[in-house]
Amino acid sequence: MIDDIKTEAESKMQKSLEALTSAFNKIRTGRAHPAILDSVMVNYYGQDTPLKQVASVNVEDNRTLLVAPWEKSIISAIEKAIMMSDLGLNPSSNGDAIRVPMPMLTEQTRKEMVKQARGDAEQGRVSVRNARRDANGMLKDLLKEKEISEDDLRRGEDEIQKLTDKYIAEIEKMLKAKEEDLMAV
Known part of the structure; x- marks a missing residue:
């Protein structure tokens, strides 16, 4: 029972980490x-279709992405979608x-962008704490129903806290790496 709760909590914490990774990729x-x-x-x-389903996106050089659509007829639609996104990018078609x-x-x-990354990291920490x-x-509900003892409750809470500490440390590590990446000139 306790193991099921721990597994579920770890699953939620892992999803929080994945959401943070996704948020960091957008910065x-x-x-x-x-x-x-x-x-x-x-x-x-x-x-509305994700760009990666209608074109391949590759790194041409350090500062340029190359978007190669699978159908030439949608080049203008892709160009417009990139311009309309809130990324501040100006694509050019050949x-x-x-x-x-x-x-x-x-x-x-x-x-x-560092401020945004910190906000995203805080969202991740909140999500882990909610789990x-x-x-x-x-x-505690199991304790009320007398399905576990108080010792089991304490042991379970300690294990959950260790999981929480592990995932928060991982979030801090990810944030530090993203900040260094953003501030590198």
């Missing part, structure tokens, strides 16, 4: 990275593919 650095365009949705035959140059980041822009709270609540 662009000065370097080109295909994950930056993961959130771009293209109008493809009347349906008829066959679209080049997306990464603009240089100013010091102020970098600081704003801890839920797990501890389930343990």
Whole structure:
């Protein structure tokens, strides 16, 4: 029973980490990275479709992404979708593919992105703590129903706290790496 609660809590904490990784991928650095365009949705035959389902996105050089659509007819739709996204990118098409140059980041822009990364990390920490709270609540419910002893409750809470500490430390490590990545010139 306690192991089931612990497993469920760890699953929720792992999902929080995955959500944070996804959020960090959307924060662009000065370097080109295909994950930056993961959130771009293209109008493809009347349906909003993720960019990676209608084109391949590759790194051409350190500062440029190359988007190669599988159908030439949707180049303008892809170009428009990238421009309309809130990423601040200006794509240019050569008829066959679209080049997306990464603009240089100013010091102020970098600081704003670090602030955004810290906010995302705090969301991750809150999510992990919520998983801890839920797990501890389930343990206390088991104690009320006399299905576990107080010693089992304490042991379970300690295990949940260790999991929480592990995932919060992982979030801190990810945040530190992202901040260094953003502030690197």
